[in-house]
Amino acid sequence: MNKSILMVGVGGQGTILTSKIMSEGLLRQGYDVKMCEIHGMAQRGGSVTTQIKFGDKVNSTVIGTGEADVLVAFEKVEAARYLHCLKQGGALIVNDLEIYSLPVLSGAAKYPANLEEKLAEKFPQAKIMNANETAKELGNEKVQNIVMLGLLVKTLELEEIDWESIIKEYVPQKFHDMNIQAFQAGIKYIKEENHANL
Amino acid sequence: MKQLLTGNEAIARGAYESGCHFATGYPGTPSTEILENLAKYKEVHSQWATNEKVAAEIAAGSSAVGARTIITMKVVGLNVAMDPLMTASYLGVRGGLVFIVADDPGCSSSQTEQDNRMIAKFAKIPLLEPSDSQECKDFMAFAFEISEKFDVPVMIRMTTRVCHSKSLVEVGERKEVVISPYEKTQKYCSSPGLARKNHARLEKMLVELEEYSNHTPINHIEWNKKDIGIITSGVSYQTSKEAFGDNASYLKLGLSHCVPKKMIKDFAAEVGQVYVIEENEPLIENEVRLMGIDCTGKDKLPNLYELTPEILRKSLLGIETEATNTIDEEMPPRPAVLCAGCPHRSMFYAVSKKKNAVAANDIGCYTLGMVPPLSVTDTIFCMGAGISAGLGMDRALRISGQKKKVYGFIGDSTFFHSGITALIDAVWNNHNIAICIMDNRSTAMTGHQGNPGTGYNLSDSDGPMINIENIVKAVGVPEEKIRVVDSYDLKAAIQAVNDAEAYEGVFVIINKGPCALLKDVQKERADMKCRIDQDKCTMCKSCMRIGCPAVVIKDGKVSIDESSCNGCTLCMQVCPFNAIEEVKR
Numbered sequence: 035m036n037k038s039i040l041m042v043g044v045g046g047q048g049t050i051l052t053s054k055i056m057s058e059g060l061l062r063q064g065y066d067v068k069m070c071e072i073h074g075m076a077q078r079g080g081s082v083t084t085q086i087k088f089g090d091k092v093n094s095t096v097i098g099t100g101e102a103d104v105l106v107a108f109e110k111v112e113a114a115r116y117l118h119c120l121k122q123g124g125a126l127i128v129n130d131l132e133i134y135s136l137p138v139l140s141g142a143a144k145y146p147a148n149l150e151e152k153l154a155e156k157f158p159q160a161k162i163m164n165a166n167e168t169a170k171e172l173g174n175e176k177v178q179n180i181v182m183l184g185l186l187v188k189t190l191e192l193e194e195i196d197w198e199s200i201i202k203e204y205v206p207q208k209f210h211d212m213n214i215q216a217f218q219a220g221i222k223y224i225k226e227e228n229h230a231n232l
Numbered sequence: 233m234k235q236l237l238t239g240n241e242a243i244a245r246g247a248y249e250s251g252c253h254f255a256t257g258y259p260g261t262p263s264t265e266i267l268e269n270l271a272k273y274k275e276v277h278s279q280w281a282t283n284e285k286v287a288a289e290i291a292a293g294s295s296a297v298g299a300r301t302i303i304t305m306k307v308v309g310l311n312v313a314m315d316p317l318m319t320a321s322y323l324g325v326r327g328g329l330v331f332i333v334a335d336d337p338g339c340s341s342s343q344t345e346q347d348n349r350m351i352a353k354f355a356k357i358p359l360l361e362p363s364d365s366q367e368c369k370d371f372m373a374f375a376f377e378i379s380e381k382f383d384v385p386v387m388i389r390m391t392t393r394v395c396h397s398k399s400l401v402e403v404g405e406r407k408e409v410v411i412s413p414y415e416k417t418q419k420y421c422s423s424p425g426l427a428r429k430n431h432a433r434l435e436k437m438l439v440e441l442e443e444y445s446n447h448t449p450i451n452h453i454e455w456n457k458k459d460i461g462i463i464t465s466g467v468s469y470q471t472s473k474e475a476f477g478d479n480a481s482y483l484k485l486g487l488s489h490c491v492p493k494k495m496i497k498d499f500a501a502e503v504g505q506v507y508v509i510e511e512n513e514p515l516i517e518n519e520v521r522l523m524g525i526d527c528t529g530k531d532k533l534p535n536l537y538e539l540t541p542e543i544l545r546k547s548l549l550g551i552e553t554e555a556t557n558t559i560d561e562e563m564p565p566r567p568a569v570l571c572a573g574c575p576h577r578s579m580f581y582a583v584s585k586k587k588n589a590v591a592a593n594d595i596g597c598y599t600l601g602m603v604p605p606l607s608v609t610d611t612i613f614c615m616g617a618g619i620s621a622g623l624g625m626d627r628a629l630r631i632s633g634q635k636k637k638v639y640g641f642i643g644d645s646t647f648f649h650s651g652i653t654a655l656i657d658a659v660w661n662n663h664n665i666a667i668c669i670m671d672n673r674s675t676a677m678t679g680h681q682g683n684p685g686t687g688y689n690l691s692d693s694d695g696p697m698i699n700i701e702n703i704v705k706a707v708g709v710p711e712e713k714i715r716v717v718d719s720y721d722l723k724a725a726i727q728a729v730n731d732a733e734a735y736e737g738v739f740v741i742i743n744k745g746p747c748a749l750l751k752d753v754q755k756e757r758a759d760m761k762c763r764i765d766q767d768k769c770t771m772c773k774s775c776m777r778i779g780c781p782a783v784v785i786k787d788g789k790v791s792i793d794e795s796s797c798n799g800c801t802l803c804m805q806v807c808p809f810n811a812i813e814e815v816k817r
Contacts, residue, residue: 044566057398061236068364069236070397072262072340078568078600079781094467094474095397098542100553115563118555135566139784140605140776143564156557175795 036089043108048179053084059195060088070095110149126160177216184220237401239394242365244269246372251409253299256287259678260306261341262395263334271690278690283649284309288316295329296420298411304332321355322430324383328376334390337511338538347512352387356434359489360388361466365399442490450486461503475544491519500525511539570600572782573798575719575745580606582725590636594618596643616650618642640667645675645683658738659708666732666739676747719745722805759817760799768811775803
């Protein structure tokens, strides 16, 4: 059975890089992989989505209503915007972060209050973590995307893949350590959470 | 060895492997990365052209001398290249000539959703539709072969999802193709007499192409259950497989013009019901229906937007997948905006204060000048129309006695693409227009390609930099009616707009400042920030009216997001209370 991952975020957050690393890892594990990164005006602060599908043989990269096994949202409003794509019983991973779009900044639209609580209420199993805070503690907010990668890898139980070597191929050498720490922080977050549940 | 490549990377790889000598085109999403990737192979000379028409003519000339040549463009680029395409079809090729056209079903970044497969039919040229990256690579080699075999340019029609999806590709080695010495010929001199002969040649070629289409392995049948037989092409093949799996048989067309009529007839005779599944227009379906074969297609499927497995399941199988839990609340939209530190902002801000302004705008980042709160823009048609549509607006406003000032916005690359002819028209016809050339030293929206003003191109980094101001002067705009403005100097922008408003005639403002996303600029300005002194801030929100995404309101206070601010100081320049200061991070 093929699995589908939908990643959503805001231009500049590194969703595409995360998807590339994820796809490369799945490829090395021997899966047929397809990844789609439609990125029209994304760099100018718009919504960005990437789709990854993997399994024995993948056809379409489109993920429609109720089709994603995992929804990885790098921002809360984007999580809510694409919730309808999540499969019944699918996994939800959310970065507890608010990025205000211009309509919100100018007062033409409102950023919903307490979105993380609403998401947690609808999805008690959701993994909601402030990856930006963790990344900041590690020294650079930008590695929040690799924290998210760690959450995703742990959720899909794909830790046996050599992620660290792939991460090293995709990021500049001087940031290797920070990115690997970020990845481990994502993995560890879920481990600790599971422990607490026991 | 298998690699994970996008369709665009695979086209580049295919061109490289199949001995392509020369590649040109004009940047445009979703096609841009084809040439950018091809430039990595030094065996192929790759260069951006000023526009798609020029690119197609360069490519046609290169083919006439015998080089295997490709030309790339986005969906609407083909509209610009139509003239050379039509004639190149009549005249034929010497070296294989391939038009790679990236359509955009769903309009993720284009102003029309036109299905350019119809143009292949109209131009009477072979049409190839790859459905994944492996096919992009394989079809590229095949395109050169049939171009040379049938003496005609070939179109490879890509779509956004094929261009931007990565899938596995078996890569190989380059096969060199030698260009034989040029011998004088008049084969490529179009004239009415030759056109009549060539039209007849094309019609004969199409008969041969159709016969060929019945036997080429890139048109093939996959037999599964025979209750439903699906005829499909391009990405719709993947969409169909996702929705129907092994519950249908497939006639998959790689070469969809000309369609293989015999193959279609035989396939239709074997299956219970024929479905034709294709995105946008019913190109294949019309052919099937003309053959008298009963089929299901656009009677049940939309010709709008991308076709998805979800749509196929719902429309053809009556299956609806239920959404999981959703949050019953409207989410705020997240439109693209001018970036923090964008050099275009000051000019739009200056014009936004003019209540009698009417503005024509163009295709590029400055399109975003239309977004509130700046909201400067009345028309956006196509490349170049930022000037020319403004001329028409000026004429009609004056004919009807309406006192308005027309502004025309155009980028640097766009100016070179098709703005210069419009500027000449403005001068020639005594128009009254203020033309703002937004020179950010880059073709920014598509990812910072070079243009004639930057001096660099794909294979060369030291070309001459063509000076926009000199062009403006050369076509007859007097020097005193030209302003070159530093884009971070709001006072100069306002002064220039005031001067333009006071003048009746062609006035040109060159708004100069490099794109804030250029690597060098980001490096240079990495430590430059603005900060609001909360003791002085009166919450008048003047700084919020420049529409900068770095100026945010949080917990009842206006502040500046220092991670995105690049210290352009525009907010500081509009603050009436001197509450904003420049800081070094």
